[in-house]
Amino acid sequence: MSYALNIQQANAVLDEIRKDYTVFAPKRFPKQGRYSDTDIIRYAEISRFEDIVWDTKSDYPAKEVLTPIQQAIFYFTEDEYRESKGPKKPYLVLARPCDIAAQHVQQKIYAGNGGYTDVYYERVRKLVRFAMMECNGGDDTCFCVSMGTNRTDDYSLALKFSSEGVKVQVTDDDFTGYFKECPKAKYTPSFVEENELKVTVPDLDNAEVRKALKTHPMWNEYNSRCISCGACTVACSTCTCFTTRDVIYGDNPEVGERRRVTSSCQIEGFDQMAGQKEMRSTAAARMRFKVLHKFHDYKARFGDSHMCVGCGRCMHRCPEFISIAATVNKMSRAVEEIKAGMAEG
Amino acid sequence: MNPVQPRPCTILDVKKESLHEWTFRVASDAEVSHGQFMQLSIPKIGECPISVSAQGDGWLEFTIRNVGKVTNVIFDKTAGDTLFLRGPYGKGWPVEKFLNKHVVVITGGTGLAPVRSMLNEFMAHPDKVKSVHLISGFKNEEGIVFQQELQEWEKCFHTIYALDNDEKDGWRTGMVTAFVKEIPWDEFDGDYAVVVVGPPPMMKFTGLELMKHDVDPEKIWMSFERKMSCAVGKCGHCRIDEVYVCLDGPVFPYVIARDLVD
Numbered sequence A: 001m002s003y004a005l006n007i008q009q010a011n012a013v014l015d016e017i018r019k020d021y022t023v024f025a026p027k028r029f030p031k032q033g034r035y036s037d038t039d040i041i042r043y044a045e046i047s048r049f050e051d052i053v054w055d056t057k058s059d060y061p062a063k064e065v066l067t068p069i070q071q072a073i074f075y076f077t078e079d080e081y082r083e084s085k086g087p088k089k090p091y092l093v094l095a096r097p098c099d100i101a102a103q104h105v106q107q108k109i110y111a112g113n114g115g116y117t118d119v120y121y122e123r124v125r126k127l128v129r130f131a132m133m134e135c136n137g138g139d140d141t142c143f144c145v146s147m148g149t150n151r152t153d154d155y156s157l158a159l160k161f162s163s164e165g166v167k168v169q170v171t172d173d174d175f176t177g178y179f180k181e182c183p184k185a186k187y188t189p190s191f192v193e194e195n196e197l198k199v200t201v202p203d204l205d206n207a208e209v210r211k212a213l214k215t216h217p218m219w220n221e222y223n224s225r226c227i228s229c230g231a232c233t234v235a236c237s238t239c240t241c242f243t244t245r246d247v248i249y250g251d252n253p254e255v256g257e258r259r260r261v262t263s264s265c266q267i268e269g270f271d272q273m274a275g276q277k278e279m280r281s282t283a284a285a286r287m288r289f290k291v292l293h294k295f296h297d298y299k300a301r302f303g304d305s306h307m308c309v310g311c312g313r314c315m316h317r318c319p320e321f322i323s324i325a326a327t328v329n330k331m332s333r334a335v336e337e338i339k340a341g342m343a344e345g
Numbered sequence B: 001m002n003p004v005q006p007r008p009c010t011i012l013d014v015k016k017e018s019l020h021e022w023t024f025r026v027a028s029d030a031e032v033s034h035g036q037f038m039q040l041s042i043p044k045i046g047e048c049p050i051s052v053s054a055q056g057d058g059w060l061e062f063t064i065r066n067v068g069k070v071t072n073v074i075f076d077k078t079a080g081d082t083l084f085l086r087g088p089y090g091k092g093w094p095v096e097k098f099l100n101k102h103v104v105v106i107t108g109g110t111g112l113a114p115v116r117s118m119l120n121e122f123m124a125h126p127d128k129v130k131s132v133h134l135i136s137g138f139k140n141e142e143g144i145v146f147q148q149e150l151q152e153w154e155k156c157f158h159t160i161y162a163l164d165n166d167e168k169d170g171w172r173t174g175m176v177t178a179f180v181k182e183i184p185w186d187e188f189d190g191d192y193a194v195v196v197v198g199p200p201p202m203m204k205f206t207g208l209e210l211m212k213h214d215v216d217p218e219k220i221w222m223s224f225e226r227k228m229s230c231a232v233g234k235c236g237h238c239r240i241d242e243v244y245v246c247l248d249g250p251v252f253p254y255v256i257a258r259d260l261v262d
Helices: A007-020 A097-110 A119-125 A173-179 A207-214 A217-225 A231-235 A283-302 A313-317 A324-344 B069-074 B109-124 B147-156 B176-182 B200-212
Strands: A002-006 A022-029 A040-045 A070-077 A080-083 A091-095 A128-133 A157-162 A165-170 A242-249 A252-262 B007-016 B021-027 B037-042 B046-056 B059-065 B082-089 B102-108 B131-138 B158-163 B192-197 B220-223 B251-253
Touching (some): A002 A007, A007 A165, A091 A097, A097 A119, A097 A128, A207 A283, A207 A324, A217 A324, A231 A313, A242 B046, A283 A324, A313 A324, B021 B082, B037 B059, B046 B109, B059 B069, B102 B109, B102 B200, B109 B131, B109 B192, B109 B220, B131 B147, B131 B176, B147 B158, B158 B176, B176 B200, B192 B200
Parallel strands (some): A022 A091, A091 A128, A128 A157, B102 B131, B102 B192
Antiparallel strands (some): A002 A165, A022 A040, A070 A080, A070 A252, A157 A165, A242 A252, B007 B021, B007 B082, B037 B046, B037 B082, B220 B251
């Protein structure tokens, strides 16, 4: 069933939904951007329909709702670690198809990898329903079509926003009741079918090709361009890596919490063990490691899709203007070169 | 059940193996396979993965080098103090593949710790294997660990003990790779298994040396050590290519290990 709501009706429905769900959506934070007088758009709990930023891609992904930058995983005393408590109220997360696809990726790693399910991810994930925000085409850094993440059917509501209000398709019976007073309308969501930016992911099934690619000179460029800041992985819709950190409370140094804090394979020291050298000591090696994870290694382990969902946020956030799309296309050319060399023998 | 929940355990004994490597015996009923590791945890400081170096009825031992934040604090602890443990994690030595074979063990430094419990099992049950050849190298005399066991192993295994550059009575001088040729490979009639543990360069060059002697790569296993936060395949620190050292390792067949690029 579909409906057309004006802003007032949308706010009335939102008020009702908020009684049962915590609603998260991209929200504008004025003057918090990285340049003066610029804003930042990131996920946060919303209370008004007007809070939802629907006409611009958020700077940071929906993953922050499920895997926040930092969270307490245990509270400790000298003789005990007590598991932190998760939320009780269900979440409704407004997200574009790429951000929904990204949760299928994060879920593969957090739930099930190696037979271990992450308590902290799973306790939130099972509370989440998605309201799919129909994408208005994204921007010039989007390449979801190349990654096959432009479509999804994992949503309870589909939403098409306009300055007058929102059209809603309800696909989950749990939500039908909230719309019973709303005017019905014809609406089925449409999906982005073409991006301006196209990415060709190389076929890396051949182990010899992969081996040659790892030492290909194409990576050296990043030694001078990449500053290993990790901004790309924080902005990434799918990156999951974290570090644990113990924090003590100021008024009682025997009590504190063990936190999970977002980490990045792009920063110095990510793989460094105590008293030993780094495994990947250059920006080039770290970039190669990240790119191959996103466009080969994840799929080799988990099967059905690449890790990158083509949201393009890493390109927006990179202070050095490094384009993952250009990098992958460059990698494709390098792979062709390697294969041609191998064919010549 | 939270797979990363640390549990308090009492330290039963601390033995100084060398200046920087001490063995901590901890009360624990955890069932551990040879070559697996656990996460040791200290509130306020953090966690680190340490392999189990021996196990017995109600206890486990960890041989630790004090090189980091967590291990430095562990070195301040004595019998009766509390350590937090979680695990065991990872895949240990495929001991079933070593049974009734000639087992060659090559270690560098504290790389001896993750094979110690397996060596002791072979010492206690010599009928399980055809023979054990042990090459153990240490940087210098100060770095020698498990002195007493090295002497006991000498009696029942074929042993070559070496210091990298220094001289010591009854010991050889040189890198472990120099002694690979002394293993009687031809006498094994293909019925052998090789175990290699040590620092990454030692394992790399030992692998290459084994290849020079036509050792079958399918019969070699290596144990890796990498940075870890979670030990359950979530934090990403130990990932190499499509494998996670915490889940798929720390013990890898050489045919996989040799192609991994960090």
